[in-house]
Amino acid sequence: MFENLRAWMAIYCKETTSFVASDTAVAPKRKLPIGTVPAASAAGSAGGISSLEDIAAAFYGTLLRPQQRESSLSSEMETAIYKEVLTVIRAGVKPDDLPKLPTAVVELLQMLRDEDATNRDMVLLINREPVLASEVVKAANSAYYRSGDGEVTSVEQAVSRLGVDRLSTITLAILMRPAFEIKPIYFRFFSKYLWQHSQDCAVACAELARQAGEDYFTAYLIGLVHDIGKLVIFQALMRAMKSAHPDVHPNPTLIGTIVDRTSLQLSCVSLKHWELPGVVQRAVCEQVNTGREPTGLSRLGELLFSANLLSEFHLLLSDGRLDDEQADRLLQPYGISAAMVHSLFRDPA
Numbered sequence: 001m002f003e004n005l006r007a008w009m010a011i012y013c014k015e016t017t018s019f020v021a022s023d024t025a026v027a028p029k030r031k032l033p034i035g036t037v038p039a040a041s042a043a044g045s046a047g048g049i050s051s052l053e054d055i056a057a058a059f060y061g062t063l064l065r066p067q068q069r070e071s072s073l074s075s076e077m078e079t080a081i082y083k084e085v086l087t088v089i090r091a092g093v094k095p096d097d098l099p100k101l102p103t104a105v106v107e108l109l110q111m112l113r114d115e116d117a118t119n120r121d122m123v124l125l126i127n128r129e130p131v132l133a134s135e136v137v138k139a140a141n142s143a144y145y146r147s148g149d150g151e152v153t154s155v156e157q158a159v160s161r162l163g164v165d166r167l168s169t170i171t172l173a174i175l176m177r178p179a180f181e182i183k184p185i186y187f188r189f190f191s192k193y194l195w196q197h198s199q200d201c202a203v204a205c206a207e208l209a210r211q212a213g214e215d216y217f218t219a220y221l222i223g224l225v226h227d228i229g230k231l232v233i234f235q236a237l238m239r240a241m242k243s244a245h246p247d248v249h250p251n252p253t254l255i256g257t258i259v260d261r262t263s264l265q266l267s268c269v270s271l272k273h274w275e276l277p278g279v280v281q282r283a284v285c286e287q288v289n290t291g292r293e294p295t296g297l298s299r300l301g302e303l304l305f306s307a308n309l310l311s312e313f314h315l316l317l318s319d320g321r322l323d324d325e326q327a328d329r330l331l332q333p334y335g336i337s338a339a340m341v342h343s344l345f346r347d348p349a
Contacts, residue, residue: 049322052309052330059312060259062319063193063230093269099179099231101274104129108171109276112164112217119159126155126171139170169206169220173199176224182235190234193315198224200314200345204307207344214299222283222300223307225276229266233259264288313338314345 049058104125111117111125127133133155140158141151145166152158159167180195202223209219268285283300290297290305297305313331316322317338327338 049316049326049330055309055312055316055322055330058316058321059197062315062321063190063197093232093236093266095273097232097235098270098273099228102175102178104132105172105175108168108175109221112168113277119164122159122164122167123155126167132171132174135174136167136170139174140167145170165216168217169202172217172221172224173202179228180231182231182238193319194227194230196318197311197315198227200311201226201304201307204310204344205303208303208307209300212299212303214303218277218279219300219303221276222280222304223311225271225280226267226284226287226304226308227263228270229263229268230259232266232270233263310341310344313341317341 049055107125111121114121126136136155136158137152139145140162145162149161152161155167158170162170177195180191180198182191202220205223206216206220210216264284264287268281268288271281271284279298279300282298283304286297286301287304287308313322313327317324317327324338327341331337331341
């Protein structure tokens with residue numbers, strides 16, 4: 001188990017917070033049995049995490065952490081809302097219900113597919129929107145990307161110093177973030193944690209792809225958008241809640257069940273609606289029927305599967321729901337440590 005992931009991480013990570021440079025591409029030789037089957041119920045405390053199944057449950061408990069309210073739904077009302085949301089989903093989600101793909105993202109993807117595109121084209125695309133250009137320069141100067149060669153003061157410097165791959169991922173993340181921002185009526189942490197998890201998954205997917213000889217930007221894009229279906233569900237749930245009773249909220253178990261059954265399918269619907277490249281759609285849609293011992297995945301599908309688990313570990317470690325000792329115990333059979341997870345997900349300044 002985990003042979004491929006262990007090989008990638010061994011090359012990529014040291015037991016520090018620094019990156020490991022390597023020109024050696026370690027290609028997967030067998031499928032990655034790193035299963036994360038989302039649990040309907042959420043593990044409440046770090047002490048209750050003793051298996052990979054508990055990791056998935058605790059992850060949902062963190063993602064769906066509710067606000068403290070005095071009122072709650074009756075079991076009958078929860079069941080009614082659950083059925084209503086599933087009915088809407090099964091009937092087909094309307095395009096207007098899907099998150100909007102920013103026009104600039106479409107242009108960025110088109111430019112990156114153009115073999116004749118140059119660094120200058122990238123600079124012009126970013127500089128066309130002053131706010132975007134400012135955010136790109138700011139990100140390039142963060143601890144995550146700073147190379148020690150002085151401050152970056154322009155997009156031209158950023159592309160020269162970071163290269164097209166890294167500048168493209170920075171730009172993509174900045175452009176995509178608004179799509180993850182929803183009014184958190186019932187679960188005030190949902191948008192924040194979903195965005196953090198998506199960024200973490202994108203980082204892990206891209207860096208593992210680099211070691212596997214796969215395209216860095218494509219892998220980053222896959223990781224960033226793989227959970228977009230959760231937003232569709234949450235928005236549908238909020239509409240159902242508003243029509244039922246605006247002053248009460250469901251518990252995480254209810255939403256966890258809905259997310260478990262439908263989110264990946266809705267991610268597939270969204271990516272097809274956005275007309276993202278086929279390799280991106282395939283890697284995400286392959287996860288729909290993936291269990292603990294996945295088979296038949298594409299190379300990028302394998303990378304996404306591994307990156308998703310690693311990013312779940314990181315979210316739980318960051319939130320204090322899992323400590324390093326517990327993570328080491330769970331990951332030890334696979335030659336991975338909590339220190340490696342921390343190294344992979346260095347937080348930007």
